[in-house]
Structures are given as C-alpha cells and as structure tokens.
Amino acid sequence: MGGTFDPVHHGHLVAASEVAERFALDEVVFVPTGEPYQKREHLVSPAEDRYLMTVIATASNPRFSVSRVDIDRVGPTYTVDTLRDLRAQHPDAELYFITGADALAAILSWHRVEDLFDLAHFVGVTRPGFELEADHLGDLRPGALDLVEIPALAISSTECRTRAAEGRPVWYLVPDGVVQYISKRDLYRPADAPRPDGTVRTSDPSPHHAPPLTAPAPPIAPGATP
Ligand SMILES: Nc1ncnc2c1ncn2[C@@H]1O[C@H](COP(=O)(O)OP(=O)(O)OP(=O)(O)O)[C@@H](O)[C@H]1O
Numbered sequence: 001m002g003g004t005f006d007p008v009h010h011g012h013l014v015a016a017s018e019v020a021e022r023f024a025l026d027e028v029v030f031v032p033t034g035e036p037y038q039k040r041e042h043l044v045s046p047a048e049d050r051y052l053m054t055v056i057a058t059a060s061n062p063r064f065s066v067s068r069v070d071i072d073r074v075g076p077t078y079t080v081d082t083l084r085d086l087r088a089q090h091p092d093a094e095l096y097f098i099t100g101a102d103a104l105a106a107i108l109s110w111h112r113v114e115d116l117f118d119l120a121h122f123v124g125v126t127r128p129g130f131e132l133e134a135d136h137l138g139d140l141r142p143g144a145l146d147l148v149e150i151p152a153l154a155i156s157s158t159e160c161r162t163r164a165a166e167g168r169p170v171w172y173l174v175p176d177g178v179v180q181y182i183s184k185r186d187l188y189r190p191a192d193a194p195r196p197d198g199t200v201r202t203s204d205p206s207p208h209h210a211p212p213l214t215a216p217a218p219p220i221a222p223g224a225t226p
C-alpha cells in the first residue's frame, strides 16, 4: 500500500487490514512515497518523519511492514518503480497494490500506467466522498482491478494536519504513537505558534532527516492537544 502518509491514519490501516483479509495476503507492505510529485505544491513533511510514523503505526500488526524503497530512491516517486523494486526483492510474490478511490480516479495520469498492470493486481477501496468505479481504468486491462467495500472512515491526512496546526486533537484519528511522534517532532504547527508549554519553535523540523529517536516520547494524556 503506497501513500504519502503525512501522517498515516486509521483510514490507511483499516484499508490495509480489510484487503489483507479479503485476499488472504501474507503481508501488507506500506510504502511511504519519497517525492510525491503530484503533491509538490503542498508542503510535505520530511520522508524520514513519514517513514517513522508509518513504522510506529504498523508495529503492532505482525502482517504489516514498511518499505524504504520509495524514500531511498532519488527523484519523483512513480509506482511503476515501486512495483519493480518490490518484485526484485520478492521475486516469487504475487503483488497487489492497494489504493483508495480518490487515488484510483487519477490512475490514468500515473507514469507508465500501461506497464502497471503487468506488475501487480490493483485493489481499489471505498473512501467516503469518492466514487469507486472500474471505469477509471478505461479499457486498459479488464480484470486487473478489484473493488473492495471497506468500513467508511472519513479521515484524511489533510484533516489531521489542519487539526494539529490549529492545536486541535488528532487522538483516535491516528494511532497513539503517531500522536506522540507529531508532538515530539512538532510537525504541522506553524513556526510561530506557541507550544503547549508556552515556548515558540525557533526553526522548522529538519527538512530531510529526523533526529535519531534516542528516548521514548513522554506520555501525553488523552485529551491533551499535540
Ligand atoms: N479514509 C480513507 N479510506 C480509504 N482509503 C484511504 C483513506 N485515506 C487515504 N486512503 C488511501 O490511502 C492511500 C494513501 O493516501 P494518502 O497518504 O495520500 O492519505 P490522504 O488522507 O489521502 O492524504 P491527503 O489528505 O494529504 O491527500 C491512497 O490510496 C488513498 O486513497
């Protein structure tokens, strides 16, 4: 399952879990994008932060793992490269690529879309506010896509970022460890916004690499804002 995961939220996790169950998948590999070129106009958090949040969010599920293939590749992230790299790492695996209805609607604009369906079977999951239609693939490859109805969770990373920026809670939209990571790294808050302790950040979080996590994040009581 590819995504920008800025931050990863329960909509992503439920989608992965539902598809894993439906297709009896052995493993779901979350692949945070390196350079999500179609989101360039927005400010995207450093790849290492998005990677670490995804590791934290998936750690409790033995069937979930996180791959660095996209964040370690230089240049715009294209799914055709993601799938080729994963295929090289797992030559005997049957690959499925999980997308939400919104991403699926734009799939014809993806780089080398004509090659994608040789590399993986595509699974589109329902998402509140978006139509899920096989027509989005045009007549590229009949049978290359399955559509799966999942429990509707109207959660988006945009909403989580907006809430965090405004000092509103993201508890229960994202896993607890991700709430703590957002707080620890001071993600999404405007640089001049006062923190809960009254201090003001003097510089943005490092643009490319998060500092090593040498100590666990201090516990934050539910109800406190990140
Ligand atoms: N609530 C959800 N339900 C189902 N699928 C989702 C949901 N949120 C995201 N997805 C899917 O997960 C994948 C990764 O999404 P992404 O990381 O861009 O999250 P997002 O919430 O869409 O982010 P943003 O709001 O920043 O655009 C995409 O295929 C997307 O369609």
Ligand SMILES: O=C(O)c1ccc[n+]([C@@H]2O[C@H](COP(=O)([O-])O)[C@@H](O)[C@H]2O)c1
Pocket: 001, 002, 003, 004, 005, 031, 033, 036, 038, 039, 077, 078, 079, 080, 103, 109, 110, 111
């Ligand atoms: O290959 C492409 O051209 C392409 C264009 C847009 C998105 N994708 C992939 O779609 C997945 C979801 O992307 P996003 O931007 O909605 O987080 C992620 O794995 C992206 O790399 C891929």
